[in-house]
Amino acid sequence: MSTQLSIAHDPAARHALWQRMRVPAFAFVALMLFLAAIVGLGALAPSRTASFIEIGLVACMILTVLLFSMEVRLETPLMRFFALIGFAWVGILFGMVLLDYLSR
Amino acid sequence: MNPNDHPIALWPASASASAVETDWLILAFTVLTLLLVVPIFIGVTIFAIRYRDGNKVNRQHSDRRDRMLELGWMLIPFTLTLFFFAWGARMFMDHKNPPANATRIEAIGKQWMWKFQHPGGEAEINDLHVPTGEPILINMISQDVIHSLYIPAMRIQVETLPGRYTQLWFQADRPGTFRIYCSEFCGTDHSAMDGLLTVMTPADYSDWLAHSGSSASMAEAGKSLFSAYGCTGCHRGTDTDRAPTLAGLYGRPVRLAGGGTVAADDSFLRDKIQNPGHNPIAGYPQVMPSFNGIIPEDELTRLVAYIRQPPTTRKLSALPTPLIEAPPSIVAPSSVLAQRSPLAEPSLP
Amino acid sequence: MSPLDITLRDPETPRSTLGRPPDYLHEAHTLRSWFFTTDHKRIALLYLATITAFFVVGAIAAGLVRLSLIVPNGQIFTSDTYNKLFTVHGVVMVWFFLIPSIPATFGNFLIPLMIGAKDLAFPRLNLLSWYVFIGGGLFTVADLVIGGVDTGWTFYAPLSTTFSNTYVVPALIGVIIVGFSSILTGLNFVVTIHTMRAPGMTWFRMPIFVWTHYAVSLIFLLGTPVITITLILLVMERSFGIGVFDPRLGGDPVLFEHLFWFYSHPAVYIMVLPGMGVISEIVPAFAQKRLFGYRFVAYASLALASITFFVWGHHMFVNGESNLAALVFSLLSFAVAVPSAVKVYNWTATMYKGSIRLQTPMLYAMGYIGLFVLGGLTGLFLATLSINEHTHGTYFVVAHFHYIMVGGTMLAFLGGLHFWWPKFTGKMYPEAWGRVSAIFIFIGFNVTFFPQFLLGYLGMPRRYHDYPPEFQLLNIVSSAGATILAAGYIFPMIYLIWSLWFGRQAPSNPWQAKGLEWTTTSPPPTHNFETPPTVDFAPYDYPLRTPADV
């Protein structure tokens, strides 16, 4: 059995936890705000322009999740590369298919 | 190759200026290819012999790299081939822009036959007769799966898609009999979906037309269908009370209810007859019934041919009031598309 | 310099075989030790046996297709049988032989050896991917052989969704399952190459074989999921009529082609790139000379793997794609010529002033170079828009991709099999038989497929069971060539198996080749190296013949 440290009500440990939870909490709040904006736009002012703004907001949400929740900002360049390459390839797929559909 | 060719001909017959140019393109490209690959073949062979293990030859070399050499054999062949890209692209764009005066033939691909209809209404199965010296535009659609109308003597093919018109054109410059194929695999009798293209002198062609016994031109046939399916009930001449007018509609942009416009081309007209509720048009409530599965593909082609006519020749205002009182949705279909159920997966033995 | 370094630097130095632990083949003999192994080398042999079996199925179907085409009016089989036969050939060869062939066998066996690792990063995942592969493969092959499918390997909608009356759904499900095997293999390779390299094994000390497998793994990872979801949509369409590819509901069959070729064009490079890796090992070994332009060849592999994702539309020039898209796809397709040219010219330059031994693997490699060049350049013909308008859907296309896939992948596969056979099994194959079969395959292949270029330009459409009589002569020539080719395939199957029992014991490095895999015993011990290697030398460090040496 490993050594067990009793830290039941150790204020220093709790403080360390809150320190660590600051970034996830920030991501949580940011995501909720973005979501509120998207839902608000979609519910109150649906239009073509609103659609483009919504897509922009989705991009912000994706970035937030990647950078802060999934901690890409702390990762090695290799992990960042693999976090990025999927989106780059989605870009190729979308770009080349839309090249056809938008010019038909 | 074609029925009367020599059995060991190594070059296909050609029957249009464009086909001859394609041949020149491929010949010139072959010459370039040989220039690029023959050195490799010779090099591999000579090196394999000369530098064979045990041969006493000078093998002195260093590890130094000539970057220019490597960049050179990367980029020079590429640049040379780009010339052929440009040549091929120019011809391709020519093939996509038919002359305005082209004679228009409607084609329908279905499992497993080709149906052609001349502007005067003469219909043919699998075989096609065309005159020399006149651009021929083939406007085609598939009734079921994807086919591809392939005329090797013209060095051209375009696929026929279900639900959408595609076009190809050519101008034959010598009489003869040439093969037509379907070149996109389309099921059991794919290889039986071929026929003969007979290119005739203009005189022979008009003679052939005169003896082929057509009762009505495409547009005339379309006009009677327009009445028979009850379209005249709403689309009356230039009257726009109940439905948008179709006079002069062809080729114009149409405003959609959802925003944006779409050009009223063949595919649009066909789509509107089949699925009126799809992408509703601005200004009119969607009340038209769907004719999906009710009007067969060849009748659709005739209807579109009728709507495509300029209003003066069509005299829409002189059309009679509805001939049929019954709502169009219960008009007995003359032939419903033979469709197999998507659920008809046979059970494994 | 310690003795260890000397053996690493110069693999010709014999190592003591006394008192060494049993190698991976002789460590255990139970069935359980094979079917539950996590040793990458044993899994590679499981794959080898499996894909050979699939190859035999596909080859028999090809033989029957060529048999049928001897006569023009299709009297030998009914059209349905013929259509099912070429579908068996296409589906089995593409999905169950060519795509896994080199990566799953040689890649699995050699990547850890070449980078000096004990195993792949996820050995259990590796075993799982074999089970997934054989599960999906047997499912589909059983469906194809017992029931039959007549859509061709391309499964174009709406033929496959609505109009075909054959057993399409099980075949699709099998192909979807096999896709996961590709993904897991690719994932394992990428992680292994990134994290498991021996100390000192930098990126530019890796053999080109590892580079090409890295590039292939990226294609597996970035392409396969798209074909998986596309085929899932196809299954849904056929089972529930969801309509995404059904024009009667406003769907678009051309969208299927886009999604299909987004994977299936890069899949060509899944087949070709590993072959290039094999050739890049064989040519320096049998010329005893460093690979010319190593860095260019390495970068060219990555360039091919990325450019290939931009060119899929060249399969659709006449399929209703927009003119602009056709122009762009055509231009980008020409760009593929650049990295391909790099490889071919660099292999040729490697032979220059080498010390060349024309043993079996080298014969295959030379054949590969010739056939790949022809296949690649006819690819440029097809990428030229107006030539494509004539040759699309004809035997010209068939000949072109067989030059790439048989002339390329198959010859590289056989070349690599002979090259590494001593390492895999510890036995030498009979050299004379090897050379005879290599020559048979080269001649048989050309007699089979060169006439098909002519047939295609003459206008014979592919997948035709009943063709016009004027094409008969060339078809007979082609079928005759297929007979020679078949003989060339049967020889190695016999003498390689024979060599397992009767072959001469192989030394650690029979070809005096460089590379970490030749520094270990033949066959290697279970954990690949008796002592973990440290690398401080360049790849392909064959001796330079500087003026001082001559």
Added chain:
Amino acid sequence: MSDVTFPVGIDVHEQFANADQQRHAAQLGMWIWLVTELLLFAGLFMVALVLHIMHPGSVRAAVLHFKFWIGAANTAVLICSSFTMSGAIMLSRMGWQRWMVRCMLATAALGSLFLLLKGYEYYLDYAEHMMPFVGQPYALEGDPASRLFTNLYFVTTALHGAHLTTGVAILLWMAWQAHRPGFLQARQNRIEVYGLYWHFIDLIWIIVFPLLYVVGR
């Protein structure tokens, strides 16, 4: 017993040289798997985009039938679950194994809530005749193109639901493993790697929700 910390670490498998290499490999492996997941869903997003372009009107008709507010609530639920998952990861790094298990159970509960809401939404769709493939008459009969988008909605949400169900199952299994002391000492790595998966399923839904429910309204 609940307020104790445990040493954190991993058992090294034999093919790896050290724990760092193994940790690195596992992390990279998961990222690569997520790349393939993204491209899997990208095929569906591509179809959705093409339908948006080809049939804007029909797509709008279908979108107006989808349960916008349930979709929005579900997005919020997943964002909350992402937060609890982050909590579990942070706690695992500090060695607070008991609290970590609680966070994992909270995450699994939120995931299940999502699935329940999704199930209810499917029920409402069924009741409104928005499930044409089950053979019932379809609410938008005159507009066949809208059926495509409706069907795509079911394929996409079902595929996402399958991923989430798998995720919840793995989470519960890991929580069960972690209820004994010593989990973090041998397998702390697993929770990190699993966390990436959970966040990514969340990210996929963040794309799915606007693409299917919001854009084109």
